[in-house]
Each structure stands twice: as structure tokens, then as C-alpha cells.
Amino acid sequence: MDDKRRYVVMGVGEVGLHLARTLSQHGHSVVVIEIDPIKRTRVEEELDVAVVGGNGAHVPVLKEARVATCDLFMAVSSSDEANLAAAVLARRLGAKRTVVRVGVAEDITTHRQLYEEVFGADLLLSTQLLATTHILNHILGHNTVAVEYLAQGKVQLRKIHLDDQSPLTRRPLREIELPEGCLVVAFQRGDELTVPSGDDVAQPGDDALILASTEVIGDVERRLSSRPRDRKVVVIAGGGRTGETVAQALLGQSANGRVERVKLIERDLRRAQELAAQLPGVEVLHGDATDVALLRAEDVPRAQVFVALTGQDERNLMASLLARELGVPQVVALVQRGETSYLWRKLGLMEIVSPRAIAYQRIKEYVDQGYSANLVSLERGAAEVLERRLHEASPAAGVTLAEFNPPRGVIVGAVVRGERVFVPRGKDRLEAGDTVILFVQKAEMPTINLLFPGREAGAR
Amino acid sequence: MSIRPVLRFVGRLLLILAVAVTLPAVVAAIYGEWDAAGAFLSTALATGACGAVLALLGRGGGHLYRREGILIVVGGWALASLFGALPYLLTGTVSSPIDALFESASGFTTTGASILTDIEAAGRGILFWRSFTQWLGGMGIIVLFVALLPELGAGARFVYKLEVPGPTKETLHPRVRDTAAVLWRTYMLLTGAQVALLLLCGLDLYDATTHAFSTLSTGGFSPRAASAGAFSPLAQAVIIVFMVLAGINFSLYYRFLRHRGRRLWQDPEWRIYVTLILIFGLWVAGDLWVNGAYDGHGAGRALLDAVFQVVSILTTTGFATADFDRWPTLARGLLVALMFIGGCAGSTAGGLKIIRMVIGLKAALREARLIFSPSAVIAIFVGGKAVPESVVRSVMGIFILYFSTWGLATLLLTIGDFGLRTSATAAIVTLGNIGPGLEGVGPTQSFALFAGWQKLLMVLLMWLGRLEVYSIAALFTLAFWRR
Structure with missing residues (x-):
């Protein structure tokens, strides 16, 4: 981030605030769009940035923030719909790139391409999904x-x-x-x-x-993993979106049978019933995770992992301390206010996950890497992972991998044929209609575009 | 509550019924029963006139809310049964109006219980009408009504749900009218198929049609004194197959056509249904064999009769090819047990329905689990899908109302000293829309022995069973009538 750039940040929750602060400290010019007057005042007092009031999904507001000339538009407010709408509009108005934060994990895991195409988002991220990945790291090692x-x-x-x-x-x-x-x-x-x-x-x-x-x-x-063998009982406190996704993942393929039982404690009865209906296999408990009697009655002391995922830091802190007191060996907690994390560590709660800090980190990486959203795009895009659909006309269609003999610097990583996914060997034939995942070094890009004609964007 | 839309729609329902009554008139005329044809035409005129008057009285505004919907459904069934009783009186088949109402209600509710003692003495026209009322009532007169009349509007969804059996009512199309039309088309298609197959088995057109009507509606009226026993084993096998088909959720056929059968096996209710038929069929056959009840008739005959009776009772059809009242105790006990179960939700079968049994049992076991784990929140899954709590509650409620109604009715039917087995089975076979019971109401007997008021009680039971208790029970709550 050496040269001076213009950034627009929509929504100054924790992610937005972090971003605005760091970017402006690095000497960039930052405009903040925020609908909440109290947050606006706070930003105006704390940061050296321009502040525009209003909903970022409205054109006049975007124009006032001069998105037309910005290098990067970051829609990170708490409303998915506003973020997506704002991103499309900003792009049309001339913003060079956009980052969009969405809430629902499935939007990203399954439908990312559609979103990126429709809303012109360069980087789509979900704090909830990022947090879930990190929490699973902690739980499963x-x-x-x-x-x-x-x-x-x-x-x-x-x-x-x-x-x-x-x-x-x-x-x-x-x-x-x-x-x-x-x-x-x-x-x-x-x-x-x-x-x-x-x-x-x-x-x-x-x-x-x-x-x-x-x-x-x-x-x-x-x-x-460094700990591949143990089978665990995991207790999750808080059945919000993150709690639900984590519980689901623990019983799903990503845990690969390493979790024996999942108990989920939720305070709201209606939500608890909803979760019980959505998560077969998860033991849903209705009650307060800070209620010692409940924790004892439901055998929490014998669990191997306790994960505090309620929406309130105070509750998570209380529940985590209780769980540790009851003898649960591993306690993982979600901390919304990332700036308090040192307090948690002081109390000995070392495994904390702050979703907004993670999201901020991801966006910062994106900016630092020269706006390359891809995981492997290093040194400003030395290599890329591409997703291409094989057309009839493509020279690669109908030949075996051995015949096709991809040039050095190109790996045909995976082939998706209907519902089947496989890593192709030399004798495997590529067929028209397959989706191929390619790992390509920059120098080979023209070859690839010739062999696999497709949308320039690909999976990127 | 506004009474006008109720009158209007019930009136229109009667007009549809008036048109339907002309069909048996034609049948009677074909067989040269001119008196009967006249009786049907008079019924058509009377029904049509009353319908027109009601429709006129109910002209104009008034919106359909839930109360009106309930009144339309209950009133529709009551009036259809009342006017449907006229032909029995006018042809002189029965002399008592109560008997006529019993026979008519037994037809429309697809029960198949009869007060006729000499069936074949009645004319061909009136016996056709008996089976035809079952066919009309099978898929539901309200569903027919919804399919035919567009102006029911948003109220259609509610009245439709009051009539279609089962705790969960999926609609196949966004518009309930289209769903109703699909169901009726499937129903007609199956009826046509059965008529064709029965013709191939050597039945004449009259027998084939009337029996197809009573099979697909799981009704059980037969113009033959020997019921389906009058036909060849092959024809009986065809009837078994179509009884089984009629007891399956009709929306499954639709899904089957759409998804080429892949999803069919995923439906848990239908799997239990088939399993029940197999287990009970073999069990009953085994008992008949062990007890030598079929000595001299061969094992094949025993198996066919056992399966026929099991299917007939489970699907609440009520055809009989054997006098199962003379079977050994265990075999009879097995059949009585089936009387409390019934077919699948969304079929034409009566009874409590298999899915309710499943949900009810799971809910009861859940209560047992909550004793030692009070803060657990447990959802009830059927076929991988969670059952909404409101449905679970309604299932538990039906269980209580159903069994207490059965108990009370049994008690009232013992007055007159018919024997406890007669009274208890008479109560369950009318409440479950089945047909024949044991002893005094066994397959070779009739319901004529009961007193007039007891027959009226059984008419109420049949309506309760067909409309699945709640909509009629609602009329007995004080709050329903309060402004």
C-alpha cells in the first residue's frame, strides 16, 4: 500500500471501522458511508476520514461518496441486501473493484460464482463462514x-x-x-x-x-492434523447462525466422524425448536449456557470441547469460564469485540475467534496482494486457479490427459462431471460438458485461454 | 360469522350433486327400471331446486373465513348425505328415513356399512347409486367442488385442507384448484384402469364399474350379496392391487410421474404401509393354516383370503371375500388391530392413518425421554423431515378425541344388548369408515339391528371419521358460535 489510493467503506461496524482506520493511517483517502448517526459521530471523532450519512444502496449517497473514482468499494455493513445492491450500483457508477460481505455461508460455498457474476463483486466474503473455518480448526486440530x-x-x-x-x-x-x-x-x-x-x-x-x-x-x-485419532463430545453454547453452521459441520464430512456427539445449548425456545428440526443428530438443549445446574445436568463436565458462540461477549466469557471451571479441557470462544481479546487471554482463555478481525484480515490481504482474491495468486498473480467448462469446440475435449499433455505450469486439478468429482490421471478422458479446475502459472495463461475457451473471469 | 357465503356455496354443491344424480337415472333406464329412473330424476329436481334456493339466498357479498369454511364443509357433507338418501326412499328400497340416511352417509363417507339385509333384491339403479356415492365421497366432494368452482378464491385452500385426510397436506400446485384437479384426474385414471382390468377378468361392465367405484374410494359397497367373493381369484387379485393403490397418498403418484419413481421409496408412510400388509397378510394366513380353518381349500386360497381381508380392512375398504367373523381368534384380533390404523394420509382411506401412528408414537416416546432430560429440545423426524410442533399437537389431540369418541360410542351402542364385540366393532368400523365388523355387524350381517337413534349416532361417527374429527368437533365448542 505504498501509493495513495481512494477507498470507500460502507458500514462501519467492527470490520468497517478497522478497515477505515488502518487504511487512513496508511495515508490513503477513505470515505465512510454509514446510516447510523451515532456511529457516524464516533467515526468523525476518531478517524481522519470523510463521512457520508445514509444508506449505501441509494445512488445519491454513493455519488456523494464519489464511488466513481474509488479504487475499492467495500460493502461491509450488516445488511446483505444493502451490501449487494450497493456493490452493483458502485460498480456501475465506476468503482474499480468491490468487496462484499454476506451473512449466509451457503451463498459463498455453493453460489459464489453466480453472486460474483450478478453483483460484479471481486471478493465475496462471509464473516460467519470465515469464523466457522477458524472454529473448526480449533476443535478438530x-x-x-x-x-x-x-x-x-x-x-x-x-x-x-x-x-x-x-x-x-x-x-x-x-x-x-x-x-x-x-x-x-x-x-x-x-x-x-x-x-x-x-x-x-x-x-x-x-x-x-x-x-x-x-x-x-x-x-x-x-x-x-496433528491430533488425528480422538473422538470428541462437543458442547456449543449459542444457536445463532455461527452455532448452527459449526454444529452442522461437526457432524458433516469436514469432521469425518471425529466428533461423537454435539450438544447445542440455546436460550430461546423457538430458536431451539427450529434448530432441533434443522439439525438431526445434534442434541439441542433449551436453557442458559451460564446456568451451572444445566451444564452439570447435561454432562458438560465430561465434554472434551466447549465452544461459546452466543452473540454476546459477556455471556461467552461467563460460559467459557464456567466450562473451564467444570473441567472441560478445551474452551473456544467467539469474541465480537476484538479489541478486548487481550482481556480474555489474561484470564487464560487463549482460544478465541473474532469473526470481524478475521474478515478484516481477509480484506487487508486482498488489498495487500494487489487485489487478487485468489488464494494462490501470489506475487501479484504469479499463478491462478481457474474453473472452466469444457466446450465441444475445445481442443482438450475428448482426449485423454496423457494425449493432451498439459504444458509445464498447468495442472488439471480436478474434473467435475455431473455429481462426480475426480482427480484425473493420464488415461482419463476429458469430455465436453466437464468442469475442469485448472492450476495455471501466469506465463501459461494464453495457452489455457486457447485450450479452454471460456469466460475470462473463470472461477478466479 | 356471515351465513351468506355458506348458503351460496352449499347451494352450489347441491347443484353439482343434482347433476351427478342424473347418472344413476341413466343406468336405471338402461336396465329398464323406469320407476327408479323417475326416483333419481325427482331427486335431481328436488336437490337442484333446494340448491338453487340456497344459492339465491346466499347471493352477494360475505367473505369466507375459517368458520364459514368449516360450516361449508360440514354442511356440505350433511346435506349431500341427506339428499343422497332420497333415492333409497323414493325407490322404496328402504322404508325408514333414518335407514336411508345411514345408507347414504355410509356411501358418501366411503364406509360401506349397510342396513340392507337382501342386497340383490334392490334394483340395479339404486345399487349403482350406492357405489357412485362412494366414488364421489372418496376423493372428496369438497375437493371436487374446489376443482370445479373457481370463485371459492382464497377460502379454497382452507376448505380443501379440512377434507383431505392426513396431518400434513402438501399441495402439488401453488393454486389449490389445480391440485384438486390433478387429484381428481389421477382418481379417474385409476378408476378407468381398474374397470378395464376387471372387464378383462370377465366381469360385465356393470359389476366392473360399481366395484371400481367402491375400490378406489375404499368404500366397499358391492351390488353382490357375496361381495367381491362372487368373482374369480384373478378378479379378486385385481381388486387387492387397486385397494392397495387407493390407500397410498395420491400425491405420490404425481411425484412418481415427475421423478420417475426415484423418490417413491423415500416416503416412510408408504414403506410402513406395504410392510404392514405383508406382515399381517402372512400372519393371518399362517393362523388360518395352523388352525385348520382352510383345510380342504388349499394354502393358496387361505393366503388369498387372508391378504384380501387384511388389505380390505387396512385400507378401510370393507369388501369381504370370506366370513372372517368365523376365523380363529388371533386372525380376527389382527384384523381388529388394523381397524385402528387405516391407510396413508392423502389417500381415500379412512382410519387414523399410518403417519399419525408414527408421529403419535414418536411424540409419546419423546415425552418419556424428557422425563430424564428436561431441557432437551427434540424434533420429531419422519422420513428425514422434521414434523412441525403444531402438527404433533394436532396428532395427539386427534388420538384423544378419536379414542374417547370410540369408547363413548361403544358404550352407547351396547344399549340393546347386542354383545360387546358387536358394539365395539360397530363403533370403530363406522368411525374408521371401514364397513363390516364382527359378530352382529360381521361381513355377512347388516347394521339393521340397531335402534334408530343408534344409527343416527353412527352417521355422526362416519362424518367424524371422514372429516377427521376436528372440523365437526369445532362445532361442539362454545367459542365457535360466539360472536
Whole structure:
């Protein structure tokens, strides 16, 4: 962020405030759009930014914020609809790029491409989804740094941090057993990206980029986890959106059978009934997670993990302290007000997740990487992951991978055919209508556009 | 509550009924029963005239709310039964108006219980009418009404739901009128198919049509004294198949056509239904075999009769190919147990319905679990889908009303000393819209033995069963009539 740029931030909740503050401290010019007068006053007092009052989904407000000349428009207010509408309008009015925050995880895992196409969003992110990934890391001992969802969520690209206990390190790749339908695309050391061959060895501290079908990703994570064997009882306090997504994920494929039981404590009876109906397999309890009698009655002391995910920090703090007191070995808590995290650590609650700080981090990464939303786009886009649909006319259609013989720097990572996902071998034939996930280094982009004609945007 | 729309729609319903009555008139004329044809035409005229008067009285405004909807449905069924009784009186088939009403209500509610002692003595016209009322009542006169009349508007959804059996009422189309039309078309298609197959089995057109009418509606009236027992084993097998088909949720057929059968096996109710038929069929056949009840008739005959009776009772049809009242105790007990279950929701079958049994049992077990884990919130899943709590509550309510009604009715039907088995089964077979019971009301007997007031009580039971208790029970609550 060396040169001076213009940014517009819509919505100054914690994410927006963080972004506005950092960007303006770096000397960029920032305009903030905020509908709430109290928050506006606070921003005006604290930050050196221009403030526009009103709803960002209205053109006059956007014009007043001069989005036409901004480098990046960030719609991070708490309303999904307003964010999406504002992003489209801002783009039409001339904003160069847009970042949109949405609430529902499925919008991103399954329908991201549609959203990006329709609303012209360059980066779509969900705080809830990001938080869920981090919480699952804590619970399952995964080391996922970031996840990218491809082919309507059927394929995932994960950046996994390799610590010194990881089985991927210190042994050549060919000796490592990984499930079918999974491919190590690259190792990343600092800014350096290597496409590994079977002889390559990763070092602790590296990140691995792994492409896998969503079905096997849980298995991959388990094999790469530092604690692969234990089966846990997890108690979740708070059945909000995050609580629901986490509970669902714990019983789903990403946990790969490593969670024995999930108990979910929700205070609101109606919501509890809703959750019980939506989450078969999860034991839903109606009550207050800060009620010691309830925690004891429901056997919480014998759980291995306690996750405090209510919407209120005070409740999460209280519940976490109680759970620790009752002897739960691992306590993970959601902290909305990220600035208080040092207080939590002082109390010995080390595993805290602050969704807004994570979202902020993601956007900052995006800005720092020169507006490249892709996980693997390093050094300002040295390589990319593309999602292309194979047309009849494509020269790659109807030939086996061996015949096709992709140039160096191009990996055909996965093929999605109907509901089936597989990593192609040399004898596998590519068919028209397949969706292929390609990992491509920059230099090979023209070749790829020739071989796989498709929308320029691809999956990006 | 505004009475006008109620009069208007009930009036129109009678007009439709008047048109329907002309069909048996034609049948009677074909068989040269000119008196009967005249009786049907007079009924058509009287029904049409009353309908027109009611429709005129109810002309103009008035919106349909829930109370009006309930009155239309209950009033519609009551008036259809009343006017449907006229042909029995006018042809002289029965002399007592109460008997005529019983026979008519038994027809429209697809019960199949009869007060006629010598069935074949009645004319072909009147016996056709008996089966035809069952066919009309099977898919539902209100559903027919909704399909035919567009002006019911938003009220259609509510009255439709009052009549279609089962706790969960899915509509296949956004417009309830289209759904009703699809259901009637499926119903007609199945009826046509059965008529064709029965013709192939050697039945004449009259027998094929009347039996198809009583099979698809799970009614059970037969113009033959020996019921379906008058036909060949092959024809009986065809009837078994169509009774089974009639007891399945009709929306499944629609889904079957749309999804090429893939989703059919996912429906838990239909799986339990088929399993029940297989288990009970074999069990009853085994008991008949062990007790030597079919010595000299062969195992095949025993199996066919067992399955026929099991299917007939479970689907609440009520055809009989054997006098099961003379069967061993266990076999009879098994049949009585089936009387309390009934077919699938959304079918033409009566009874409590299998899905209610499933939901009710799960809800009861849930209460047991809540004793030791009071803060647990547990949803009830059927076929992977959560059942809304309001539905669970309504199912529990129906259980209580259904069984207490049965108990009270049994008590009242014992007056006159007919034997407890007669009284108890008479109560359940009318409440469950089944047909024959045991002993005094067994398959070879008739309901003629009861006193007049008891027959009226059973008419009420039949209506209660067909409209699934609540809409009639609502009329007995004080709040319904309060302004």
C-alpha cells in the first residue's frame, strides 16, 4: 500500500471501522458511508476520514461518496441486501473493484460464482463462514488458513499450514498417503510457490495448497492434523447462525466422524425448536449456557470441547469460564469485540475467534496482494486457479490427459462431471460438458485461454 | 360469522350433486327400471331446486373465513348425505328415513356399512347409486367442488385442507384448484384402469364399474350379496392391487410421474404401509393354516383370503371375500388391530392413518425421554423431515378425541344388548369408515339391528371419521358460535 489510493467503506461496524482506520493511517483517502448517526459521530471523532450519512444502496449517497473514482468499494455493513445492491450500483457508477460481505455461508460455498457474476463483486466474503473455518480448526486440530470453494462447492482449495508435527513435512510427497480425489497443488514458502513433483519435500512452516473434492476434504484434513485419532463430545453454547453452521459441520464430512456427539445449548425456545428440526443428530438443549445446574445436568463436565458462540461477549466469557471451571479441557470462544481479546487471554482463555478481525484480515490481504482474491495468486498473480467448462469446440475435449499433455505450469486439478468429482490421471478422458479446475502459472495463461475457451473471469 | 357465503356455496354443491344424480337415472333406464329412473330424476329436481334456493339466498357479498369454511364443509357433507338418501326412499328400497340416511352417509363417507339385509333384491339403479356415492365421497366432494368452482378464491385452500385426510397436506400446485384437479384426474385414471382390468377378468361392465367405484374410494359397497367373493381369484387379485393403490397418498403418484419413481421409496408412510400388509397378510394366513380353518381349500386360497381381508380392512375398504367373523381368534384380533390404523394420509382411506401412528408414537416416546432430560429440545423426524410442533399437537389431540369418541360410542351402542364385540366393532368400523365388523355387524350381517337413534349416532361417527374429527368437533365448542 505504498501509493495513495481512494477507498470507500460502507458500514462501519467492527470490520468497517478497522478497515477505515488502518487504511487512513496508511495515508490513503477513505470515505465512510454509514446510516447510523451515532456511529457516524464516533467515526468523525476518531478517524481522519470523510463521512457520508445514509444508506449505501441509494445512488445519491454513493455519488456523494464519489464511488466513481474509488479504487475499492467495500460493502461491509450488516445488511446483505444493502451490501449487494450497493456493490452493483458502485460498480456501475465506476468503482474499480468491490468487496462484499454476506451473512449466509451457503451463498459463498455453493453460489459464489453466480453472486460474483450478478453483483460484479471481486471478493465475496462471509464473516460467519470465515469464523466457522477458524472454529473448526480449533476443535478438530486442523490447520486450515483459508478455503476457496469451487464448482458449486463440490471442490475445495485449502491452504493448510504445516507445523512441525504435520505428516506432510520431511518426507517426499510420493510417500505420503492421501485419499483419492485429492491433489497437492503447490507448496508455498514465504512468497515462493513450488509446484511439487513426487520427490519434493515440504518443510515445517510451509503452507500446502490442496485441491480436493468436498467429500474427501475431511479425510485429508484428518490425515494432516496433528491430533488425528480422538473422538470428541462437543458442547456449543449459542444457536445463532455461527452455532448452527459449526454444529452442522461437526457432524458433516469436514469432521469425518471425529466428533461423537454435539450438544447445542440455546436460550430461546423457538430458536431451539427450529434448530432441533434443522439439525438431526445434534442434541439441542433449551436453557442458559451460564446456568451451572444445566451444564452439570447435561454432562458438560465430561465434554472434551466447549465452544461459546452466543452473540454476546459477556455471556461467552461467563460460559467459557464456567466450562473451564467444570473441567472441560478445551474452551473456544467467539469474541465480537476484538479489541478486548487481550482481556480474555489474561484470564487464560487463549482460544478465541473474532469473526470481524478475521474478515478484516481477509480484506487487508486482498488489498495487500494487489487485489487478487485468489488464494494462490501470489506475487501479484504469479499463478491462478481457474474453473472452466469444457466446450465441444475445445481442443482438450475428448482426449485423454496423457494425449493432451498439459504444458509445464498447468495442472488439471480436478474434473467435475455431473455429481462426480475426480482427480484425473493420464488415461482419463476429458469430455465436453466437464468442469475442469485448472492450476495455471501466469506465463501459461494464453495457452489455457486457447485450450479452454471460456469466460475470462473463470472461477478466479 | 356471515351465513351468506355458506348458503351460496352449499347451494352450489347441491347443484353439482343434482347433476351427478342424473347418472344413476341413466343406468336405471338402461336396465329398464323406469320407476327408479323417475326416483333419481325427482331427486335431481328436488336437490337442484333446494340448491338453487340456497344459492339465491346466499347471493352477494360475505367473505369466507375459517368458520364459514368449516360450516361449508360440514354442511356440505350433511346435506349431500341427506339428499343422497332420497333415492333409497323414493325407490322404496328402504322404508325408514333414518335407514336411508345411514345408507347414504355410509356411501358418501366411503364406509360401506349397510342396513340392507337382501342386497340383490334392490334394483340395479339404486345399487349403482350406492357405489357412485362412494366414488364421489372418496376423493372428496369438497375437493371436487374446489376443482370445479373457481370463485371459492382464497377460502379454497382452507376448505380443501379440512377434507383431505392426513396431518400434513402438501399441495402439488401453488393454486389449490389445480391440485384438486390433478387429484381428481389421477382418481379417474385409476378408476378407468381398474374397470378395464376387471372387464378383462370377465366381469360385465356393470359389476366392473360399481366395484371400481367402491375400490378406489375404499368404500366397499358391492351390488353382490357375496361381495367381491362372487368373482374369480384373478378378479379378486385385481381388486387387492387397486385397494392397495387407493390407500397410498395420491400425491405420490404425481411425484412418481415427475421423478420417475426415484423418490417413491423415500416416503416412510408408504414403506410402513406395504410392510404392514405383508406382515399381517402372512400372519393371518399362517393362523388360518395352523388352525385348520382352510383345510380342504388349499394354502393358496387361505393366503388369498387372508391378504384380501387384511388389505380390505387396512385400507378401510370393507369388501369381504370370506366370513372372517368365523376365523380363529388371533386372525380376527389382527384384523381388529388394523381397524385402528387405516391407510396413508392423502389417500381415500379412512382410519387414523399410518403417519399419525408414527408421529403419535414418536411424540409419546419423546415425552418419556424428557422425563430424564428436561431441557432437551427434540424434533420429531419422519422420513428425514422434521414434523412441525403444531402438527404433533394436532396428532395427539386427534388420538384423544378419536379414542374417547370410540369408547363413548361403544358404550352407547351396547344399549340393546347386542354383545360387546358387536358394539365395539360397530363403533370403530363406522368411525374408521371401514364397513363390516364382527359378530352382529360381521361381513355377512347388516347394521339393521340397531335402534334408530343408534344409527343416527353412527352417521355422526362416519362424518367424524371422514372429516377427521376436528372440523365437526369445532362445532361442539362454545367459542365457535360466539360472536
